[in-house]
Amino acid sequence: MSAAGEPPLDGAGTTRATCVLAPNPGLMTLNGTNTWVIAEPGSAATVVVDPGPDDEAHLRRVAGLAEAAGRRVARILLTHGHPDHAEGAARFAALTGAPVLAADPALRLGDEGLAPGDVLTAAGCEIRVVATPGHTADSVCLLLPADGALLTGDTVLGRGTTVIAHDGSLGDYLRTLDDLRALADEAGLRVLLPGHGPLLSDPAGVLDYYIAHRRERLDQVRVAVAAGARTPAEVVAIVYADVDRSLWPAAELSVRAQLDYLGA
Ligand SMILES: [Zn+2]
8 A cells, every 4th residue: 555646665665674564554544564574685594673563464474575586584574563563473482483683572582683783784774773762662763784774663753753652751752853863963863764664765864854843742731731731632633733633643642742741
């Protein structure tokens, strides 16, 4: 499924990263979860990032694509623990025999984790782990320096903006956005590969927009609170008046995080 005017997501990517789109489209998942398959051209191994939901057909398709390319799945990495990214990891590990690496020890299968600053060499590629708490406490982004690409999970989405989950923190998220904006220059990022929605070919521009959008929303929440709004629902009705009502429950999550941040 692809929105009008967008190139298809399935099969999109960079020299070393290819999207396999999971069949779980929705309000929060956009086109569906982007499972990323990473390999150096000519490598006999591959790394799979975010196997996605526990959908047997999708997991078998990802495994089959690796096999058809003559590659063994060497590692499975998770950007964070939300089910639309991580639920299928155990089944995918069973299908492929690969270990699961995650920042959250509870999600790992095997001895390896994903710690900030870790540099993995797998499938002939260097992959650097960047801690990006905010959307969730356990969120990481994965830098693929050879492609100038950053796999962003749900920290930056291909369309719209990210929700701060119950276990996330807006303060952390704002710091993360500033860190990623600096990384965009330092690492010469050319593309963001999100967990949902299309590739983003202007990383610095996208991050500038995210940062400006967060500041603007925070200012709006301050104004709504000053005007007497008290509950998250009251704030949403004012600040998100121009947004489709089907998105208000998600907006309420964000507003909760904003009110926490403002100490209201
Ligand atoms: Zn998520």
